[in-house]
Amino acid sequence: MVTLVRCEKCKKWYQDDELDENGICESCLQKAQQKAAAAEEDDDIKQLFLKYIKRSGATSLATLAKKYKSKATPEEAEKALEELEAESKVQKRESKNKKGKFVYEIVKE
Numbered sequence: 001m002v003t004l005v006r007c008e009k010c011k012k013w014y015q016d017d018e019l020d021e022n023g024i025c026e027s028c029l030q031k032a033q034q035k036a037a038a039a040e041e042d043d044d045i046k047q048l049f050l051k052y053i054k055r056s057g058a059t060s061l062a063t064l065a066k067k068y069k070s071k072a073t074p075e076e077a078e079k080a081l082e083e084l085e086a087e088s089k090v091q092k093r094e095s096k097n098k099k100g101k102f103v104y105e106i107v108k109e
Helices: 026-040 042-056 061-067 074-086
Strands: 004-006 013-015 090-094 102-106
Touching (some): 042 061, 042 074, 042 102, 061 074
Antiparallel strands (some): 090 102
């Protein structure tokens, strides 16, 4: 007879041999590893922002936060853009179309 046990994190049913010694399934372990790797690679989101701004020109914070919402919250996106601005890789200027709104563009050397 097959015995089913619940995963401690996702609460799905698995056979005993499909769980690790802590009672966590393989997919939950992979998700935890991916989360840890994403936290370590803070520069990754900055590189994505730089690529996108280079490709599409001046871009607003709202656009970047919306496009990369799965990778960063709006607050994290704003922080990353401020760091890029401090590193002199992007500059912030007022939008030509929407007065009072700001866009980010690559610093011309």
